[in-house]
Amino acid sequence: MGRCNDRIALVTGGASGIGAAAARLLAAQGARVMIADRDAEKGVKVAREIGAAAQSVRLDVADAASWEAAVAATLEAFGGWTVLVNSAGILRHGSIESESLEDWRQIMEINVKGTWRGCKLAVAHMKEAGGSIVNLSSIAGIEAGSDLCAYSVSKGAVRLLTKSIALYCADRGWQVRCNSVHPGIIETPMLHTYFAEQPDPEAERAAWDQVMPLGIRGEPEDIGHMIVYLASDESRLVTGAEMVVDGGAMAR
Amino acid sequence: MSGRLKNKVALVTGGASGFGRASAIRLAEEGALVCVTDVNEAEGEATAAMLGNRGFFHRMDVTSDGDWTDTMRAVLGRYAKLDVLVNSAGVAAAQDNIEECDDAVWDFVMDVNLTGTYLGCRHAIAPMRRAGGGSIVNLASVLALKGEGGALAYCASKGGVRLLTKAVAVHCGHDKNGIRCNAICPGYMLTAMLYDFLDTLNDREGEHARLASMHALGRLGDADDVAQMVLFLASDESRFVTGTEMVVDGGFTAG
Protein backbone atom coordinates (compact mmCIF):
# COMPACT_ATOMS: atom_id res chain seq x y z
CA MET A 1 0.00 0.00 0.00
CA GLY A 2 1.40 3.38 -0.99
CA ARG A 3 1.76 6.13 1.56
CA CYS A 4 0.50 8.71 -0.96
CA ASN A 5 -2.25 6.81 -2.76
CA ASP A 6 -4.86 9.13 -4.29
CA ARG A 7 -2.53 12.12 -4.05
CA ILE A 8 -2.13 14.35 -7.08
CA ALA A 9 1.06 16.35 -6.91
CA LEU A 10 2.35 19.24 -8.95
CA VAL A 11 6.13 19.49 -8.52
CA THR A 12 7.82 22.66 -9.73
CA GLY A 13 11.47 22.26 -10.62
CA GLY A 14 10.53 18.61 -11.07
CA ALA A 15 12.93 18.10 -13.98
CA SER A 16 16.05 18.17 -11.83
CA GLY A 17 17.62 17.55 -8.45
CA ILE A 18 15.35 17.61 -5.44
CA GLY A 19 12.16 18.11 -7.46
CA ALA A 20 12.88 15.11 -9.67
CA ALA A 21 13.69 12.91 -6.65
CA ALA A 22 10.49 14.04 -4.92
CA ALA A 23 8.47 13.24 -8.04
CA ARG A 24 9.96 9.74 -8.23
CA LEU A 25 9.41 8.95 -4.55
CA LEU A 26 5.87 10.37 -4.51
CA ALA A 27 4.99 8.24 -7.55
CA ALA A 28 6.58 5.19 -5.90
CA GLN A 29 4.18 5.74 -2.97
CA GLY A 30 1.14 5.81 -5.22
CA ALA A 31 0.78 9.49 -6.10
CA ARG A 32 0.18 10.83 -9.58
CA VAL A 33 2.64 13.56 -10.43
CA MET A 34 2.80 16.54 -12.76
CA ILE A 35 6.40 17.54 -13.41
CA ALA A 36 6.37 21.30 -13.99
CA ASP A 37 9.62 22.91 -15.02
CA ARG A 38 11.04 25.66 -17.18
CA ASP A 39 13.21 22.99 -18.79
CA ALA A 40 10.39 21.22 -20.63
CA GLU A 41 12.66 18.73 -22.36
CA LYS A 42 14.14 17.41 -19.11
CA GLY A 43 10.65 17.41 -17.63
CA VAL A 44 9.42 15.08 -20.34
CA LYS A 45 12.38 12.80 -19.71
CA VAL A 46 11.79 12.53 -15.96
CA ALA A 47 8.06 11.93 -16.48
CA ARG A 48 8.81 9.19 -19.00
CA GLU A 49 11.20 7.47 -16.60
CA ILE A 50 8.54 7.45 -13.90
CA GLY A 51 5.94 6.02 -16.26
CA ALA A 52 2.16 6.12 -16.31
CA ALA A 53 1.85 7.92 -12.96
CA ALA A 54 3.61 11.03 -14.26
CA GLN A 55 3.15 13.70 -16.89
CA SER A 56 4.96 16.93 -17.55
CA VAL A 57 4.16 20.51 -18.42
CA ARG A 58 6.30 23.53 -19.15
CA LEU A 59 6.15 26.04 -16.31
CA ASP A 60 7.97 29.29 -15.65
CA VAL A 61 7.12 30.00 -12.02
CA ALA A 62 7.77 33.71 -12.62
CA ASP A 63 4.94 33.89 -15.12
CA ALA A 64 1.30 34.07 -13.99
CA ALA A 65 -0.21 32.73 -17.23
CA SER A 66 2.23 29.83 -17.20
CA TRP A 67 1.05 28.93 -13.69
CA GLU A 68 -2.60 28.98 -14.73
CA ALA A 69 -1.78 26.67 -17.61
CA ALA A 70 0.19 24.24 -15.45
CA VAL A 71 -2.63 23.97 -12.92
CA ALA A 72 -5.17 23.49 -15.71
CA ALA A 73 -2.98 20.77 -17.21
CA THR A 74 -2.81 19.00 -13.83
CA LEU A 75 -6.57 19.10 -13.33
CA GLU A 76 -7.13 17.95 -16.89
CA ALA A 77 -4.65 15.07 -16.63
CA PHE A 78 -5.52 13.75 -13.18
CA GLY A 79 -8.87 15.29 -12.28
CA GLY A 80 -7.69 16.99 -9.09
CA TRP A 81 -4.83 18.59 -7.22
CA THR A 82 -3.90 17.85 -3.59
CA VAL A 83 -0.14 18.36 -3.24
CA LEU A 84 2.10 21.23 -4.32
CA VAL A 85 5.87 20.94 -4.06
CA ASN A 86 7.62 24.24 -4.80
CA SER A 87 11.14 23.14 -5.70
CA ALA A 88 11.89 25.46 -8.64
CA GLY A 89 14.62 27.83 -7.56
CA ILE A 90 17.87 29.46 -8.52
CA LEU A 91 21.11 30.05 -6.66
CA ARG A 92 23.44 32.98 -7.36
CA HIS A 93 26.55 33.92 -5.55
CA GLY A 94 26.61 37.50 -4.29
CA SER A 95 27.17 39.65 -1.21
CA ILE A 96 25.50 42.94 -0.30
CA GLU A 97 28.38 44.66 -2.15
CA SER A 98 28.88 42.44 -5.17
CA GLU A 99 25.31 41.60 -6.03
CA SER A 100 23.64 43.34 -8.96
CA LEU A 101 20.08 44.59 -8.73
CA GLU A 102 19.27 42.39 -11.67
CA ASP A 103 20.38 39.24 -9.82
CA TRP A 104 18.50 40.33 -6.71
CA ARG A 105 15.32 40.84 -8.73
CA GLN A 106 15.60 37.52 -10.52
CA ILE A 107 16.19 35.54 -7.33
CA MET A 108 13.21 37.19 -5.65
CA GLU A 109 11.06 36.74 -8.72
CA ILE A 110 11.69 32.99 -8.96
CA ASN A 111 12.39 31.85 -5.39
CA VAL A 112 9.89 34.03 -3.55
CA LYS A 113 7.26 35.29 -5.96
CA GLY A 114 7.25 32.02 -7.89
CA THR A 115 6.55 30.13 -4.67
CA TRP A 116 3.96 32.72 -3.63
CA ARG A 117 2.14 32.40 -6.95
CA GLY A 118 1.98 28.63 -6.62
CA CYS A 119 0.76 28.80 -3.03
CA LYS A 120 -1.96 31.29 -3.96
CA LEU A 121 -3.33 28.99 -6.64
CA ALA A 122 -2.99 25.92 -4.42
CA VAL A 123 -4.85 27.49 -1.50
CA ALA A 124 -7.63 28.65 -3.80
CA HIS A 125 -8.00 25.17 -5.17
CA MET A 126 -7.32 23.06 -2.08
CA LYS A 127 -9.43 24.93 0.47
CA GLU A 128 -12.45 22.86 -0.56
CA ALA A 129 -11.08 19.33 -0.30
CA GLY A 130 -7.74 19.79 1.49
CA GLY A 131 -4.14 19.38 0.53
CA SER A 132 -0.50 19.75 1.44
CA ILE A 133 1.95 22.41 0.28
CA VAL A 134 5.69 21.81 0.64
CA ASN A 135 8.04 24.73 0.02
CA LEU A 136 11.76 24.34 -0.51
CA SER A 137 13.56 26.83 1.69
CA SER A 138 17.15 26.09 2.78
CA ILE A 139 19.36 26.17 5.85
CA ALA A 140 20.35 29.51 4.27
CA GLY A 141 16.79 30.62 5.10
CA ILE A 142 17.57 30.23 8.80
CA GLU A 143 21.25 31.15 8.96
CA ALA A 144 22.41 33.61 6.31
CA GLY A 145 25.50 33.27 4.15
CA SER A 146 27.59 36.42 3.71
CA ASP A 147 28.13 35.74 0.03
CA LEU A 148 24.62 34.40 -0.50
CA CYS A 149 22.79 37.60 0.29
CA ALA A 150 19.78 37.60 -2.02
CA TYR A 151 19.53 33.82 -1.88
CA SER A 152 19.42 33.76 1.94
CA VAL A 153 16.87 36.56 1.98
CA SER A 154 14.70 34.73 -0.56
CA LYS A 155 14.79 31.52 1.47
CA GLY A 156 14.04 33.38 4.70
CA ALA A 157 11.01 34.82 2.95
CA VAL A 158 9.86 31.37 1.89
CA ARG A 159 10.15 30.22 5.51
CA LEU A 160 7.74 32.88 6.78
CA LEU A 161 5.51 32.79 3.71
CA THR A 162 4.99 29.15 4.62
CA LYS A 163 4.01 29.90 8.22
CA SER A 164 1.65 32.68 7.23
CA ILE A 165 -0.16 30.42 4.79
CA ALA A 166 -0.31 27.61 7.36
CA LEU A 167 -1.92 29.91 9.93
CA TYR A 168 -4.32 31.44 7.43
CA CYS A 169 -5.65 28.09 6.29
CA ALA A 170 -5.80 26.64 9.80
CA ASP A 171 -7.68 29.69 11.11
CA ARG A 172 -10.37 29.05 8.52
CA GLY A 173 -10.62 25.37 9.27
CA TRP A 174 -9.36 24.43 5.82
CA GLN A 175 -7.50 21.15 5.64
CA VAL A 176 -4.58 22.72 3.81
CA ARG A 177 -1.24 22.21 5.51
CA CYS A 178 1.84 24.21 4.51
CA ASN A 179 5.40 23.39 5.60
CA SER A 180 8.93 24.24 4.58
CA VAL A 181 11.91 21.95 4.08
CA HIS A 182 15.42 23.23 4.75
CA PRO A 183 18.06 21.17 2.99
CA GLY A 184 21.75 21.41 3.71
CA ILE A 185 24.15 20.75 0.87
CA ILE A 186 22.55 18.35 -1.59
CA GLU A 187 24.24 16.77 -4.61
CA THR A 188 22.21 18.29 -7.44
CA PRO A 189 23.01 20.17 -10.65
CA MET A 190 22.41 23.42 -8.72
CA LEU A 191 25.19 22.55 -6.28
CA HIS A 192 27.56 21.32 -8.92
CA THR A 193 27.12 24.49 -10.98
CA TYR A 194 27.71 26.53 -7.84
CA PHE A 195 30.98 24.73 -7.14
CA ALA A 196 32.12 24.98 -10.76
CA GLU A 197 31.68 28.77 -10.60
CA GLN A 198 34.00 29.11 -7.60
CA PRO A 199 37.61 30.24 -8.08
CA ASP A 200 38.76 27.05 -6.34
CA PRO A 201 35.97 24.44 -6.61
CA GLU A 202 37.93 21.77 -4.72
CA ALA A 203 38.60 24.03 -1.74
CA GLU A 204 34.99 25.20 -1.69
CA ARG A 205 33.77 21.61 -1.77
CA ALA A 206 36.12 20.63 1.07
CA ALA A 207 34.96 23.60 3.13
CA TRP A 208 31.30 22.64 2.71
CA ASP A 209 31.99 19.01 3.56
CA GLN A 210 33.44 20.29 6.85
CA VAL A 211 30.21 22.11 7.63
CA MET A 212 28.21 18.90 7.95
CA PRO A 213 29.26 16.85 10.99
CA LEU A 214 27.60 13.71 9.67
CA GLY A 215 30.31 13.27 7.07
CA ILE A 216 28.11 11.93 4.31
CA ARG A 217 26.91 13.89 1.31
CA GLY A 218 23.23 14.61 0.96
CA GLU A 219 21.41 13.18 -2.03
CA PRO A 220 18.15 14.49 -3.53
CA GLU A 221 16.33 11.42 -2.18
CA ASP A 222 17.19 12.50 1.37
CA ILE A 223 14.97 15.53 0.81
CA GLY A 224 12.47 13.51 -1.20
CA HIS A 225 11.72 11.24 1.76
CA MET A 226 10.85 14.25 3.92
CA ILE A 227 8.60 15.56 1.14
CA VAL A 228 6.78 12.21 1.02
CA TYR A 229 6.20 12.42 4.77
CA LEU A 230 4.81 15.96 4.48
CA ALA A 231 2.62 15.03 1.50
CA SER A 232 1.15 12.01 3.27
CA ASP A 233 -1.38 11.80 6.10
CA GLU A 234 1.40 10.71 8.44
CA SER A 235 1.97 14.44 8.94
CA ARG A 236 -1.69 15.42 9.33
CA LEU A 237 -0.85 17.33 12.53
CA VAL A 238 2.12 19.15 11.00
CA THR A 239 1.64 22.65 9.64
CA GLY A 240 3.75 25.78 9.63
CA ALA A 241 6.77 23.68 10.57
CA GLU A 242 10.30 23.93 9.20
CA MET A 243 11.96 20.60 8.59
CA VAL A 244 15.75 20.69 8.56
CA VAL A 245 17.52 17.93 6.61
CA ASP A 246 21.15 18.99 6.64
CA GLY A 247 23.62 16.41 7.87
CA GLY A 248 23.86 18.28 11.18
CA ALA A 249 25.12 21.54 9.66
CA MET A 250 22.86 23.69 11.83
CA ALA A 251 23.31 21.71 15.03
CA ARG A 252 26.36 23.74 15.99
CA MET B 1 3.96 -4.44 6.80
CA SER B 2 5.98 -2.34 4.38
CA GLY B 3 9.24 -2.92 6.23
CA ARG B 4 10.62 0.58 6.68
CA LEU B 5 12.51 -0.71 9.73
CA LYS B 6 13.38 -4.18 8.52
CA ASN B 7 16.14 -5.86 10.56
CA LYS B 8 16.35 -3.00 13.08
CA VAL B 9 16.42 -3.40 16.83
CA ALA B 10 14.85 -0.61 18.88
CA LEU B 11 14.72 0.30 22.56
CA VAL B 12 11.85 2.53 23.69
CA THR B 13 11.69 4.17 27.11
CA GLY B 14 8.35 5.27 28.53
CA GLY B 15 6.89 2.45 26.46
CA ALA B 16 4.00 1.78 28.82
CA SER B 17 2.03 4.80 27.66
CA GLY B 18 1.52 7.63 25.19
CA PHE B 19 4.19 8.29 22.59
CA GLY B 20 6.37 5.43 23.84
CA ARG B 21 3.65 2.85 23.38
CA ALA B 22 2.51 4.25 20.01
CA SER B 23 6.12 4.35 18.79
CA ALA B 24 6.83 0.78 19.88
CA ILE B 25 3.77 -0.37 17.95
CA ARG B 26 4.59 1.65 14.84
CA LEU B 27 8.25 0.54 14.79
CA ALA B 28 7.27 -3.11 15.20
CA GLU B 29 4.65 -2.78 12.43
CA GLU B 30 7.45 -1.67 10.12
CA GLY B 31 9.64 -4.63 10.94
CA ALA B 32 11.65 -3.66 14.03
CA LEU B 33 12.22 -5.82 17.09
CA VAL B 34 11.45 -3.67 20.12
CA CYS B 35 12.49 -3.69 23.74
CA VAL B 36 9.79 -1.83 25.67
CA THR B 37 10.90 -0.27 28.95
CA ASP B 38 9.15 1.68 31.69
CA VAL B 39 8.75 1.86 35.46
CA ASN B 40 5.11 0.88 34.97
CA GLU B 41 5.38 -2.90 34.66
CA ALA B 42 1.73 -3.79 34.08
CA GLU B 43 1.23 -1.34 31.22
CA GLY B 44 4.72 -2.01 29.86
CA GLU B 45 3.95 -5.70 29.65
CA ALA B 46 0.67 -4.80 27.95
CA THR B 47 2.52 -2.84 25.26
CA ALA B 48 4.92 -5.74 24.69
CA ALA B 49 1.94 -8.09 24.35
CA MET B 50 0.58 -5.85 21.57
CA LEU B 51 3.80 -6.45 19.62
CA GLY B 52 3.34 -10.23 19.60
CA ASN B 53 6.66 -11.93 18.98
CA ARG B 54 8.30 -8.68 17.86
CA GLY B 55 9.15 -7.36 21.30
CA PHE B 56 9.54 -7.83 25.03
CA PHE B 57 9.24 -5.75 28.17
CA HIS B 58 12.11 -4.93 30.49
CA ARG B 59 11.58 -2.83 33.60
CA MET B 60 13.80 0.23 33.81
CA ASP B 61 13.92 3.54 35.64
CA VAL B 62 15.65 5.93 33.19
CA THR B 63 17.22 7.89 36.05
CA SER B 64 19.21 4.85 37.17
CA ASP B 65 22.59 4.28 35.56
CA GLY B 66 22.51 0.69 36.78
CA ASP B 67 19.13 0.07 35.17
CA TRP B 68 20.50 1.30 31.84
CA THR B 69 23.44 -1.09 32.04
CA ASP B 70 21.09 -3.91 32.89
CA THR B 71 18.66 -3.03 30.11
CA MET B 72 21.37 -2.80 27.46
CA ARG B 73 22.54 -6.23 28.52
CA ALA B 74 19.01 -7.54 28.11
CA VAL B 75 18.55 -6.05 24.62
CA LEU B 76 21.93 -7.19 23.37
CA GLY B 77 21.41 -10.60 24.94
CA ARG B 78 18.09 -11.04 23.18
CA TYR B 79 18.68 -9.33 19.83
CA ALA B 80 22.50 -8.99 19.67
CA LYS B 81 22.51 -5.34 18.58
CA LEU B 82 20.88 -1.93 18.96
CA ASP B 83 19.96 0.37 16.05
CA VAL B 84 17.34 2.72 17.48
CA LEU B 85 16.77 4.37 20.87
CA VAL B 86 13.58 6.34 21.54
CA ASN B 87 13.79 8.36 24.76
CA SER B 88 10.12 8.93 25.55
CA ALA B 89 10.02 8.49 29.33
CA GLY B 90 9.08 11.83 30.78
CA VAL B 91 7.14 13.59 33.51
CA ALA B 92 5.38 16.86 34.15
CA ALA B 93 4.59 18.26 37.57
CA ALA B 94 2.07 20.49 39.31
CA GLN B 95 3.32 23.62 41.13
CA ASP B 96 5.93 24.02 38.42
CA ASN B 97 6.30 27.81 38.25
CA ILE B 98 9.20 29.99 39.38
CA GLU B 99 7.59 30.83 42.73
CA GLU B 100 6.23 27.42 43.72
CA CYS B 101 8.69 25.04 42.12
CA ASP B 102 10.82 23.70 44.96
CA ASP B 103 13.88 21.44 44.98
CA ALA B 104 11.77 18.31 44.92
CA VAL B 105 9.74 19.32 41.86
CA TRP B 106 12.81 20.63 40.06
CA ASP B 107 14.88 17.50 40.71
CA PHE B 108 12.04 15.13 39.82
CA VAL B 109 11.40 16.76 36.44
CA MET B 110 15.06 17.31 35.59
CA ASP B 111 16.09 13.81 36.61
CA VAL B 112 13.59 12.00 34.44
CA ASN B 113 13.41 14.31 31.43
CA LEU B 114 16.98 15.51 31.10
CA THR B 115 19.26 13.16 33.07
CA GLY B 116 17.26 10.14 31.87
CA THR B 117 17.71 11.21 28.25
CA TYR B 118 21.39 11.91 28.80
CA LEU B 119 21.93 8.45 30.30
CA GLY B 120 20.10 6.86 27.40
CA CYS B 121 22.28 8.61 24.82
CA ARG B 122 25.40 7.64 26.74
CA HIS B 123 24.51 4.00 27.01
CA ALA B 124 23.40 3.72 23.38
CA ILE B 125 26.58 5.01 21.75
CA ALA B 126 28.80 1.96 22.27
CA PRO B 127 26.41 -0.71 20.96
CA MET B 128 25.31 1.55 18.08
CA ARG B 129 28.90 2.19 17.10
CA ARG B 130 29.44 -1.58 17.00
CA ALA B 131 26.33 -1.91 14.78
CA GLY B 132 27.89 0.58 12.36
CA GLY B 133 25.53 3.41 13.29
CA GLY B 134 22.12 4.09 14.69
CA SER B 135 19.41 6.61 15.39
CA ILE B 136 18.58 8.23 18.72
CA VAL B 137 15.22 10.00 18.97
CA ASN B 138 14.64 12.25 21.97
CA LEU B 139 11.25 13.60 22.99
CA ALA B 140 11.60 17.30 23.63
CA SER B 141 8.48 19.48 23.36
CA VAL B 142 7.19 22.74 21.95
CA LEU B 143 7.99 23.90 25.48
CA ALA B 144 11.66 23.58 24.46
CA LEU B 145 10.93 26.43 22.04
CA LYS B 146 8.40 28.61 23.85
CA GLY B 147 7.94 29.39 27.51
CA GLU B 148 4.98 28.46 29.68
CA GLY B 149 4.64 29.98 33.14
CA GLY B 150 3.32 26.84 34.78
CA ALA B 151 6.01 24.59 33.33
CA LEU B 152 9.27 25.95 34.68
CA ALA B 153 11.35 22.85 35.29
CA TYR B 154 9.59 21.19 32.37
CA CYS B 155 10.64 23.97 29.95
CA ALA B 156 14.17 23.92 31.34
CA SER B 157 14.41 20.15 31.00
CA LYS B 158 13.09 20.13 27.43
CA GLY B 159 15.27 23.05 26.36
CA GLY B 160 18.11 20.97 27.76
CA VAL B 161 17.04 17.94 25.75
CA ARG B 162 16.95 20.07 22.59
CA LEU B 163 20.59 21.13 22.91
CA LEU B 164 21.78 17.86 24.42
CA THR B 165 20.51 16.34 21.18
CA LYS B 166 22.60 18.71 19.07
CA ALA B 167 25.73 18.15 21.15
CA VAL B 168 25.36 14.39 20.79
CA ALA B 169 24.75 14.75 17.04
CA VAL B 170 27.85 16.87 16.52
CA HIS B 171 29.97 14.53 18.65
CA CYS B 172 28.82 11.46 16.75
CA GLY B 173 29.35 13.25 13.45
CA HIS B 174 32.93 14.08 14.30
CA ASP B 175 33.43 10.56 15.57
CA LYS B 176 32.16 9.25 12.18
CA ASN B 177 30.36 6.48 14.01
CA GLY B 178 27.20 6.67 11.89
CA ILE B 179 24.96 7.57 14.82
CA ARG B 180 22.33 10.26 14.31
CA CYS B 181 20.55 12.07 17.12
CA ASN B 182 17.38 14.14 16.70
CA ALA B 183 14.62 15.59 18.82
CA ILE B 184 10.88 15.81 18.28
CA CYS B 185 8.91 18.77 19.61
CA PRO B 186 5.27 17.74 19.93
CA GLY B 187 2.54 20.19 20.77
CA TYR B 188 0.10 19.33 23.57
CA MET B 189 -1.14 15.83 22.80
CA LEU B 190 -3.90 13.59 24.06
CA THR B 191 -1.93 11.10 26.16
CA ALA B 192 -2.01 10.04 29.80
CA MET B 193 0.35 12.90 30.63
CA LEU B 194 -2.21 15.45 29.47
CA TYR B 195 -5.23 13.64 30.90
CA ASP B 196 -3.48 13.42 34.27
CA PHE B 197 -2.95 17.18 34.17
CA LEU B 198 -6.53 17.92 33.13
CA ASP B 199 -7.79 15.70 35.94
CA THR B 200 -6.23 18.04 38.48
CA LEU B 201 -8.43 20.92 37.29
CA ASN B 202 -11.97 21.94 38.08
CA ASP B 203 -12.64 23.22 34.57
CA ARG B 204 -11.36 20.26 32.57
CA GLU B 205 -13.30 21.08 29.40
CA GLY B 206 -12.37 24.74 29.52
CA GLU B 207 -8.67 23.98 29.77
CA HIS B 208 -8.86 21.41 26.99
CA ALA B 209 -10.51 24.03 24.76
CA ARG B 210 -7.94 26.65 25.72
CA LEU B 211 -5.05 24.32 24.90
CA ALA B 212 -6.64 23.30 21.60
CA SER B 213 -7.04 26.95 20.64
CA MET B 214 -3.29 27.51 21.09
CA HIS B 215 -2.69 25.17 18.14
CA ALA B 216 -3.46 26.67 14.75
CA LEU B 217 -5.28 23.51 13.69
CA GLY B 218 -7.57 24.05 16.69
CA ARG B 219 -7.29 20.53 18.04
CA LEU B 220 -4.87 18.38 19.98
CA GLY B 221 -3.06 15.58 18.20
CA ASP B 222 -2.57 12.09 19.50
CA ALA B 223 0.30 9.69 20.06
CA ASP B 224 0.15 8.30 16.51
CA ASP B 225 1.07 11.71 15.09
CA VAL B 226 4.31 11.56 17.03
CA ALA B 227 4.92 7.89 16.30
CA GLN B 228 4.95 8.61 12.54
CA MET B 229 7.79 11.10 13.02
CA VAL B 230 9.62 8.69 15.33
CA LEU B 231 9.38 6.14 12.51
CA PHE B 232 10.78 8.59 9.96
CA LEU B 233 13.72 9.50 12.20
CA ALA B 234 14.37 5.86 13.13
CA SER B 235 14.42 4.72 9.50
CA ASP B 236 17.14 5.13 6.91
CA GLU B 237 14.88 7.60 5.07
CA SER B 238 16.37 10.19 7.41
CA ARG B 239 20.01 9.11 7.01
CA PHE B 240 20.98 12.77 6.30
CA VAL B 241 19.05 14.14 9.30
CA THR B 242 20.89 14.80 12.54
CA GLY B 243 20.99 17.40 15.30
CA THR B 244 17.64 18.85 14.38
CA GLU B 245 14.27 19.21 16.07
CA MET B 246 11.18 18.14 14.20
CA VAL B 247 8.09 20.03 15.24
CA VAL B 248 4.82 18.05 15.22
CA ASP B 249 2.52 20.57 16.79
CA GLY B 250 -0.56 21.52 14.79
CA GLY B 251 0.96 24.93 14.15
CA PHE B 252 1.59 25.79 17.85
CA THR B 253 4.97 27.40 17.08
CA ALA B 254 4.16 28.75 13.59
CA GLY B 255 2.67 32.05 14.73
Ligand SMILES: NC(=O)c1ccc[n+]([C@@H]2O[C@H](COP(=O)([O-])OP(=O)(O)OC[C@H]3O[C@@H](n4cnc5c(N)ncnc54)[C@H](O)[C@@H]3O)[C@@H](O)[C@H]2O)c1
Ligand atom coordinates in the same frame (compact mmCIF):
# COMPACT_ATOMS: atom_id res chain seq x y z
N1 LIG C 1 20.97 21.54 -3.79
C1 LIG C 1 21.08 22.12 -2.63
O1 LIG C 1 22.13 22.01 -1.99
C2 LIG C 1 19.94 22.91 -2.04
C3 LIG C 1 20.07 23.31 -0.71
C4 LIG C 1 19.04 24.03 -0.11
C5 LIG C 1 17.92 24.36 -0.84
N2 LIG C 1 17.81 23.98 -2.14
C6 LIG C 1 16.59 24.40 -2.86
O2 LIG C 1 15.91 23.27 -3.36
C7 LIG C 1 15.25 23.59 -4.58
C8 LIG C 1 15.68 22.62 -5.66
O3 LIG C 1 17.06 22.76 -5.86
P1 LIG C 1 17.94 21.69 -6.68
O4 LIG C 1 19.22 21.59 -5.99
O5 LIG C 1 17.13 20.51 -6.96
O6 LIG C 1 18.22 22.56 -8.01
P2 LIG C 1 18.28 22.14 -9.55
O7 LIG C 1 18.94 23.27 -10.22
O8 LIG C 1 18.86 20.77 -9.70
O9 LIG C 1 16.75 22.08 -9.97
C9 LIG C 1 15.98 23.24 -9.99
C10 LIG C 1 14.97 23.11 -11.10
O10 LIG C 1 14.18 24.30 -11.09
C11 LIG C 1 13.96 24.68 -12.42
N3 LIG C 1 13.68 26.12 -12.49
C12 LIG C 1 14.52 27.15 -12.26
N4 LIG C 1 13.89 28.30 -12.49
C13 LIG C 1 12.63 28.01 -12.85
C14 LIG C 1 11.48 28.77 -13.19
N5 LIG C 1 11.53 30.11 -13.27
N6 LIG C 1 10.34 28.13 -13.49
C15 LIG C 1 10.30 26.78 -13.44
N7 LIG C 1 11.33 26.01 -13.16
C16 LIG C 1 12.49 26.62 -12.84
C17 LIG C 1 15.22 24.32 -13.16
O11 LIG C 1 14.98 24.18 -14.56
C18 LIG C 1 15.60 23.00 -12.50
O12 LIG C 1 15.04 21.91 -13.20
C19 LIG C 1 15.61 25.04 -4.88
O13 LIG C 1 14.57 25.87 -4.42
C20 LIG C 1 16.86 25.25 -4.06
O14 LIG C 1 17.04 26.62 -3.74
C21 LIG C 1 18.80 23.26 -2.75
Ligand SMILES: NC(=O)c1ccc[n+]([C@@H]2O[C@H](COP(=O)([O-])OP(=O)(O)OC[C@H]3O[C@@H](n4cnc5c(N)ncnc54)[C@H](O)[C@@H]3O)[C@@H](O)[C@H]2O)c1
Ligand atom coordinates in the same frame (compact mmCIF):
# COMPACT_ATOMS: atom_id res chain seq x y z
N1 LIG D 1 1.63 14.54 25.86
C1 LIG D 1 2.10 15.72 25.54
O1 LIG D 1 1.33 16.68 25.40
C2 LIG D 1 3.58 15.92 25.30
C3 LIG D 1 3.96 17.03 24.56
C4 LIG D 1 5.29 17.25 24.28
C5 LIG D 1 6.24 16.37 24.78
N2 LIG D 1 5.87 15.29 25.52
C6 LIG D 1 6.94 14.41 25.99
O2 LIG D 1 6.84 13.15 25.34
C7 LIG D 1 7.29 12.11 26.21
C8 LIG D 1 6.20 11.08 26.34
O3 LIG D 1 5.04 11.71 26.87
P1 LIG D 1 3.62 11.01 26.90
O4 LIG D 1 2.63 12.04 26.59
O5 LIG D 1 3.67 9.76 26.13
O6 LIG D 1 3.51 10.73 28.48
P2 LIG D 1 2.87 9.49 29.27
O7 LIG D 1 2.72 9.97 30.64
O8 LIG D 1 1.69 8.96 28.54
O9 LIG D 1 4.04 8.39 29.18
C9 LIG D 1 5.27 8.59 29.81
C10 LIG D 1 5.77 7.26 30.32
O10 LIG D 1 7.05 7.47 30.93
C11 LIG D 1 7.11 6.62 32.06
N3 LIG D 1 8.10 7.11 33.03
C12 LIG D 1 8.01 8.18 33.84
N4 LIG D 1 9.10 8.27 34.64
C13 LIG D 1 9.91 7.24 34.29
C14 LIG D 1 11.18 6.79 34.71
N5 LIG D 1 11.86 7.44 35.69
N6 LIG D 1 11.72 5.71 34.14
C15 LIG D 1 11.06 5.04 33.16
N7 LIG D 1 9.85 5.41 32.72
C16 LIG D 1 9.28 6.50 33.27
C17 LIG D 1 5.72 6.63 32.64
O11 LIG D 1 5.52 5.49 33.45
C18 LIG D 1 4.87 6.61 31.38
O12 LIG D 1 4.55 5.30 30.99
C19 LIG D 1 7.65 12.79 27.52
O13 LIG D 1 9.04 13.04 27.53
C20 LIG D 1 6.88 14.08 27.47
O14 LIG D 1 7.49 15.07 28.25
C21 LIG D 1 4.55 15.05 25.79
